[in-house]
Amino acid sequence: MKKHVVIFEARGGSDKGKYGFRKDSKPIIDSLKDRGWSAEIIFYQDEDRGEIYRHTIDKADAYISRVNPGNLKNETGYFQMLKELVNNGVEGLPHPDAMVAYGAKNSVEKLKGTDIVPDDVYTYYDFDTLKEEFPKSLKKGVRVLKQNRGSTGEGIWRVEVLNPKPNGSRIPLDAKLKLTEARDNHTEEKTLQEFLEYCIKYLEGENGMLLDMPFLERIKEGEIRVLMLRDNVVNIVHKKPADTKDAFSATLFSGAKYRYDKPEQWPELVKSIKGSLRTIQERLGNYDLPLIWTADFILDTDKKTGEDRYVLGEINASCVGFTTFLELSENIADEVLALLDAEEAVNSRWAAFKK
Ligand SMILES: Nc1ncnc2c1ncn2[C@@H]1O[C@H](COP(=O)(O)OP(=O)(O)O)[C@@H](O)[C@H]1O
Ligand SMILES: [Mg+2]
Structure with missing residues (x-):
């Protein structure tokens, strides 16, 4: 084993300390050092992808990804690199597909x-399905509609029907809605038709999707x-x-x-x-x-x-x-070492390995 871990970060963002690194990355490096390992932080950017890839393959047993892919200009390059790394034997913390799935x-x-x-939770990947299904689910009561890429409450909408509330199986497209966005709790009014059209932007692109779940008061x-x-x-x-x-x-x-x-x-x-x-x-x-x-x-x-x-x-x-609890770096280092030790003995993707 090389006893080395690469931590990927992205430049910018509000979570960075004096040297441009995340404040909670240095403690991970220190904790790994205390255990006889080494680690380094590498800033990912598409331009350096080849170099970062070669360096990591060469030097590291594992990477820890600490990038919010949503903040990259385009996340494709980053995920491709991670996939290539795990396919070539670098332990992915986490595996790129797990990052996406979770x-x-x-x-x-x-x-x-x-x-x-709850049972009445739905996802919409295209406008036709959204327009067909959401008026029915809205009939059940107040809903929360969530865009896939959110992380700060942006594009997370509480949706309540103001009027009319008819007896049919679906809310009519001209019904008036009260919309509250989780970003700042501001409210707006739109008709259902207007709101559905507004939501098209959340369905666009590779990971476009909406989650529809009941509003939990x-x-x-x-x-x-x-x-x-x-x-x-x-x-x-x-x-x-x-x-x-x-x-x-x-x-x-x-x-x-x-x-x-x-x-x-x-x-x-x-x-x-x-x-x-x-x-x-x-x-x-x-x-x-x-x-x-x-x-x-x-x-x-x-x-x-x-x-x-x-x-x-x-x-x-x-x-x-x-x-807010930097001492966690000690447990993280323990966990990384335990994982890689186990990885050396058996392949963790064998069914028998499951804890
Ligand atoms: N089903 C729900 N019922 C009530 N409030 C919700 C529901 N889902 C989300 N929220 C509120 O909206 C906020 C943002 O939603 P969340 O799913 O966390 O998206 P984000 O990715 O923007 O953090 C949550 O922190 C919570 O306060
Ligand atoms: Mg959240």
Whole structure:
């Protein structure tokens, strides 16, 4: 083994420290060093792709991807490089396909039928389907429509019918809607027809897609982010939306308040996610669980039993930060070493390897 790890980052963005690196990358390097390994940060850009590829193949056992692909001008080149690296024996943390599968909003729909996702969740990939199906789903009540590429509440819409509310099986195209965007909780009014046309932009391009799920009104009590290190629950962030009338967003920009909790304070939630891990892994393509990832939950009340239930809103796996608890770098380093040691003995994609 080469005992070397390459960490990919992208330049720019608001998460960078004094030297242009992510503040939580240096601790990973230090923790790996303490264990007799080395690591370096490389800024990815398409222009340097060949050179970065050759260097990584040459020097590293593994890469850790800490890039938000949505922030690259074009993500194709980056994913191609990662694929080439894993195909040639570099351990991908995470595997590029896992990054896509976990990060996409349709991960929620892929988990339909499990305890953590409601039955009336849908995805739309083209305008005809959106126009045919969304007026029917809107009939069931207030909905949240999510663009695939979001990450700051942009293109995440709470959709409520103002009038008319007829008896048929679908909301008519001239119905008036109240629309609230999670970016800043601002509201707009559009007819259903106008809104559907507005949404065309979310369907365009390679990863264009919309996720349609019920609006969970207990978002008022907060969104609960579970930070995971592979199959371990590490930390919980409770994000309470601003205390204003239309607020449903858990983003800092929109005025939400964050509180950092220990997993022990959320035993039911921890149980729920632990019980779902195997299914999550299977339904999202059977890759190793990402090194660092998050799952966001909102409370709901089970209609039959009246009990609390945690509903999955989204998963993030592409560039999860941990600046608020940097000591996690120690566990990350342990996990990287354990993974690569195991990888050397057996191939982790053998069925018998499963933990
Ligand atoms: N089904 C839902 N019911 C109520 N609020 C929701 C729902 N889904 C998302 N939200 C709110 O909208 C915000 C943004 O949605 P999210 O899926 O996290 O997209 P983003 O990728 O922009 O973070 C969440 O942080 C949460 O506050
Ligand atoms: Mg979110």
